[in-house]
Amino acid sequence: MTRLYNDPVNFVDEATEGFVAAHAQRVCQVPGGVIRSTRSEPGTVAVVIGGGSGHYPAFAGLVGQGLAHGAVMGNLFASPSAQQVYNVCKAANNGAGVLLSFGNYAGDVLHFGQARERLIREGIPCEIVAVIDDVSSAGREELHKRRGIAGDLTVFKIAAAAAEAGYSLEEVVRVSRAANLRTRSMGVAFDGCTLPGSKDALFHVPAGKMAVGLGIHGEPGISEQDVPSADDLAELLVSHLMEEIPDGIGSVKGAKASVLLNGLGSIKYEELFVVYRRVNQLLTEAGLEIVEPEVGELVTSLDMAGASLTLFWLDEELERLWKAPADAPAYRKGSLEAAPPIDASALDIPDVDAIPPASEASIAAARCLYQALSATRRIIDQKVEELGRLDAIAGDGDHGIGMQRGVVAAELAAEDAVSRSAGAGTLLRMAAEAWSDRAGGTSGAIWGVMLNALSVTLGDDDDPTPADYAEGIAKAKNDVMAFGKAKLGDKTLVDALAPFSEILEQAVAAGDDLATAWRKAAEACEAAATATCELRPKMGRARPLAEKSLGTPDPGAVSLSLIVAAIQPVIDR
């Protein structure tokens, strides 16, 4: 369990402060994460990595000469916001574009993706490689659905060594994707970790059992068995990974690979070495040449009891890049001449607190949006328990509380925005970040996506017209469907959002004023939300629970219809 903290709310901030104090020779803090404190060659690609905190040395411990240029640090096991990613990229950029790399999790994909769009809009080339090494997380015909675990390191290292060698962004992307497709990992877990201040672990594995393929945040695995001997575990992991030899490897005999045996927190070094002994025997017997293996803690989950094995199949170029020197707080290899320190005062660090200038009309619209958020907060306050009960039927019952945490934060952010004369776009962006940061979970991410879509559409310059609102909500619907990969009929918020958006667009196009159009759309939304009673959920982890939710409406759809109705009086004014 996690024992040492002050106020759990400040855990990540305080850990970051301590980390930077201990490693000032290599890293310095910027809003959203850390970057190298040493000078990088101008005109080289910057490699920015990141994800939730709690996985040290991932991600901040992997920043330094020869490794990443910056790391974006979200809250514990939570994706950083798009703003954080953007900030770190701006500070790390060396003038030749940015490669973003991170484990393939929905929240990270969303937020790094949003930041990428913004950087490109601002003229900074940016590409993404989401790491997909975990063979247990999806079949080999669905590589894009796989999660990233300890194989993060191989992709980061290759990308960074290529950047250091002066590769163009296109070339860095090429070798990073090659590394990604040649990296396979498999993990096991014996028990979960406990977040600071929590009474119980994030998840448990029954005593004496081992969960095969269980994710590092408790995502479902593929099977459970008795804890095996060290040798049997080695054989299990090696045999699974040898079933998936990547394309381009002719024969195992004579092939080269690096091997990572990773401890997740409380499986310790001596145990890992006992397992590695057998891994080394098996791979060597198979004719594989092992190149510069790593046995230790590379990607952890606080003190989770678990381990993973990674095979990284090399070609000549990847071997050269893998062996290149690096000097990060938690990963050092070879011999590097120390680069001089950067001039921190010259960094291009965006002023996160700055409010961009806005038109009078947009500032006025922002005041209305603040009132709409207040109305949203009031209805959620009122319905929080009802939403929780609805969610408890087939979920974990936290929908009401999550919505409440999100909307309270969003209202506060909007109040701040109004007091500082922000335009509509900026107010919505601030509210979106606050909501997704504080709410956590899928509903937090979805509300962040929707408010962001509206923010981008409305901007800070124009007086928003009814058509602008309708367009923003249509974009929100499209973005949510793209993000959540939900289709109509999957029993999600989309089932209420789609008719709402459609009717709103139609009514506005037909010449209705916003209040009238909204009323018609709200009625359709409420009817659709109620009708989700008859649907059966099609996606996500909750599949085995689908039966339980038959005959009840989807809580996300209900929330949306309640909010839409609650906003009506604000629009009527």
Add this chain to the structure above:
Amino acid sequence: MTRLYNDPVNFVDEATEGFVAAHAQRVCQVPGGVIRSTRSEPGTVAVVIGGGSGHYPAFAGLVGQGLAHGAVMGNLFASPSAQQVYNVCKAANNGAGVLLSFGNYAGDVLHFGQARERLIREGIPCEIVAVIDDVSSAGREELHKRRGIAGDLTVFKIAAAAAEAGYSLEEVVRVSRAANLRTRSMGVAFDGCTLPGSKDALFHVPAGKMAVGLGIHGEPGISEQDVPSADDLAELLVSHLMEEIPDGIGSVKGAKASVLLNGLGSIKYEELFVVYRRVNQLLTEAGLEIVEPEVGELVTSLDMAGASLTLFWLDEELERLWKAPADAPAYRKGSLEAAPPIDASALDIPDVDAIPPASEASIAAARCLYQALSATRRIIDQKVEELGRLDAIAGDGDHGIGMQRGVVAAELAAEDAVSRSAGAGTLLRMAAEAWSDRAGGTSGAIWGVMLNALSVTLGDDDDPTPADYAEGIAKAKNDVMAFGKAKLGDKTLVDALAPFSEILEQAVAAGDDLATAWRKAAEACEAAATATCELRPKMGRARPLAEKSLGTPDPGAVSLSLIVAAIQPVIDR
């Protein structure tokens, strides 16, 4: 808990094999431990470190260029044998002598000390620096009684950097002692670790509590309190360490120190960084300049939950040596040109199994000694439960079992020695190693010391006379008293051994044959063992239990008197 192992008996051997496979570029295995696999400068001092296993990266992870030349690896939490130390030193020696360094624990002091004597006898200069950084383990007027914990690293690093810089052995000793006297640590524990195959932890701390100063093997601490906040823990550790500023530091303001914040296994990086944040603030506020701190896992105890803070107060020379580059599996610093690999076939690795030539008379004496050991084994087999019950009154009840494990191993070793025509000295040395290796605990170490003393006195060349036996037993008594720091009247084995030795010497000097002299001495021994009923133990950890043992004899003294009597028929023949 420790989950991944095969047969627990092979845990350390298998972990070592895996460790060497993973780090072949830096280390190679020799009987007893590991040495650098890279070439060291001829004519430089070799720094050999070591101790029990289970503390990775201590000790094997700290072998490599700029750090130790070799590490001796005992069993889990058990001192390596003198033979192991000797082997590693012979293999690591670069022709300019050896510095031995390790944490100050009785078993290590004994065995490294014995190896040192042997090396010196063979013409290899050798010195010892036992690390004494743990302020909780004894008062500051008894520095020599303090244990070594995470401060091991500072002493090892300074010694090794000095050796690398070409210092003479005398000079390496000088700076290592200076580092030792300027290093202070303090640790806390939240829970113990579980040995592979054990059902329960080595020790426990009550849930929600923190044991202040508890040793890394469960040695008693100084107090227990509720688990504090991270900031309060930082303040506790810093305030204790600031009470003990070493001699030679004029003022804290402007002084320089390195700081190590060490996790013992399952207190993880993020937690350590949160604590370090406050440590850094407090020390900086006090005016201290922090030089190249380390926050991470430096000396662990498997997955023990605990942490320690070390302050290493620098002067100009120590700062230079601390900052010098190093490249070990688990500790890398600065930039080093990789040294070429060694030629492993040219290593001076002693043949552990070789039996030195011996005189016919000594070989005949060895056969008698084997019979004496068989008689010893039989009496212990017979009395094992009685000895256990005696020990259970004031101890942990394992005296009988420990004696049995030891003597069974010693008899087997002696049988092997006889079958290969070993002399008396070699047979006793082999029996001593087997006994202390297998018995564990204090009684194992004491019987190792006694048999070793006899081994050195008898040698392999001469036909042992009654005077030689009497002299060997007198040496055994002196060595045991020096090792255990026990005096007459402390209710230990010494209370029976001293009169036995005295009467034996007197009778032999007066012209008695060995059988007669032994009978007289054995009577005195038995009387003295019985008389320990009236004594009260004065030393060791068991002090609070002293009252309980009133009126019962000391089990160690009883064992000795039983054994002495059981040997009589062998001598009579």
